[in-house]
Amino acid sequence: xASKDVENSQDVLRRAGDASVLILASLADGPKHxxxxxxxxxxxxxxxxxxxxxxxxxxxxxxxxxxAELPSEDRRHPYRVTAAGVTALRSHLDALERVSMTGRLRLxxxxx
Amino acid sequence: xxxxxxxxxxxxxxxxxxxxWRSRHGDEASVLxxxxxxxxxxxxxxxxxxxxxxxxxxxxxxxxxRVGSALAAITVGIAAVPLALFASLTPxxxxxxxxxxxxxxxxxxxxxxxxxxxxxxxxxxxAESPVATDLVGSILSLSTVGASSDNAGAVSELYGQxxxxxxxxxxxxxxxxxxxxxxxxxxxxxxxxxxxxxxxLAKPSVQ
Numbered sequence: 001x002a003s004k005d006v007e008n009s010q011d012v013l014r015r016a017g018d019a020s021v022l023i024l025a026s027l028a029d030g031p032k033h034x035x036x037x038x039x040x041x042x043x044x045x046x047x048x049x050x051x052x053x054x055x056x057x058x059x060x061x062x063x064x065x066x067x068a069e070l071p072s073e074d075r076r077h078p079y080r081v082t083a084a085g086v087t088a089l090r091s092h093l094d095a096l097e098r099v100s101m102t103g104r105l106r107l108x109x110x111x112x
Numbered sequence: 113x114x115x116x117x118x119x120x121x122x123x124x125x126x127x128x129x130x131x132x133w134r135s136r137h138g139d140e141a142s143v144l145x146x147x148x149x150x151x152x153x154x155x156x157x158x159x160x161x162x163x164x165x166x167x168x169x170x171x172x173x174x175x176x177x178r179v180g181s182a183l184a185a186i187t188v189g190i191a192a193v194p195l196a197l198f199a200s201l202t203p204x205x206x207x208x209x210x211x212x213x214x215x216x217x218x219x220x221x222x223x224x225x226x227x228x229x230x231x232x233x234x235x236x237x238x239a240e241s242p243v244a245t246d247l248v249g250s251i252l253s254l255s256t257v258g259a260s261s262d263n264a265g266a267v268s269e270l271y272g273q274x275x276x277x278x279x280x281x282x283x284x285x286x287x288x289x290x291x292x293x294x295x296x297x298x299x300x301x302x303x304x305x306x307x308x309x310x311x312x313l314a315k316p317s318v319q
Contacts, residue, residue: 034144051144051158052165055137059169075139 012064013092019049019057020066024081024089027067033076034058061085118155119146125159128166171212171286172270211291214284218249218275221299234287235294242303246274250281250300257294266291 013021026032026040034054042048049057058079061067066085070078081089122145126138145158213228215221222238229236241252254267270284285297 034140035147038144038148048153050161050164051141051148052161052163052168055133055141056165056168072140075143077137077140 012066012088014095017057017060018047019053020061021089021092022047022049023054023057023061023079024066024085027079027081028086028089031070031078031080033073033078035076037079064088115149118149121155122149122159122162125162125166128163129169133166133169168268168286171268211289212270212284212286214270214272215249215251215299218283219302221249222301225297225299232287232289234291237296239296239298240301241298243300245302246276247281247300248275248302250274250283251285252282252298252300254285255296255298257296266293267295 013024022041022045023037026037026044032040034051038049038051038054058067062069062079064084066082066088067079068082070080072078123142126134126141126145129138141162145162148158149155211232213225215224217224222240225236225238229238237257243250243252251269254269266288268286269282270286272281272283274281
């Protein structure tokens, strides 16, 4: 298997979907419950996550051990990012940054 | 539409979720829906999102139910979405059905997938890649091959148990019944070589 694939396999968020990345980015500054997540994500990314999408992504992230549920407050469950989640988010953002830098560099070269 | 009516419709859609999901998230989902209605989110947008989530949840639940079952070499089913109760709420496209394919024998994953894809006339090829033991029989990646009318994004992955008991491995797929995309699925295979792929959460990626 090519080394590129080995590198990609460390980025566990690569195939987890955009919602998962947005949720982890939102939880990176502290625990939040569902409604707070939707509002925060809309604020920093402009993306309005649907509640069905949100819960699907939360379940997926929890199964992967990237987030954990905290004790409920008023019928709402806050979630926090785990150490593995921080590492996964960092890896994914590094990968995105490489793509971003390459794209910007190539645009600057003026091919198009 | 009056607020109480909207809430009732959303509560009806939430009943589409499996009981286990409802016991865990149902209460909070109702509170969340209420807060979204308060801030002006359209009821049909909330109901539509929950409806889609319920369909996916039911599709993925079929994989967890089969864990431990030695009866079927592979489970191929049509995930029935409970549309009858909510026909008045959903757009016509929501009545489409999907096919769920789950790997039940990690050591025989390639043959199982090839057989299931052939049965349903999907243009999907299966490749193998050497991996660590816990990823043997798991789906590692999906990629679109050449120009295709349907891309790999239309295929959903099911997360289930890893070989040996861990969780979070992709052990199944959900595809639209009439899926016509040309896709390659890569499956983890046992190996004795040193070329082993293994997601490592403990280390950041090497630059």
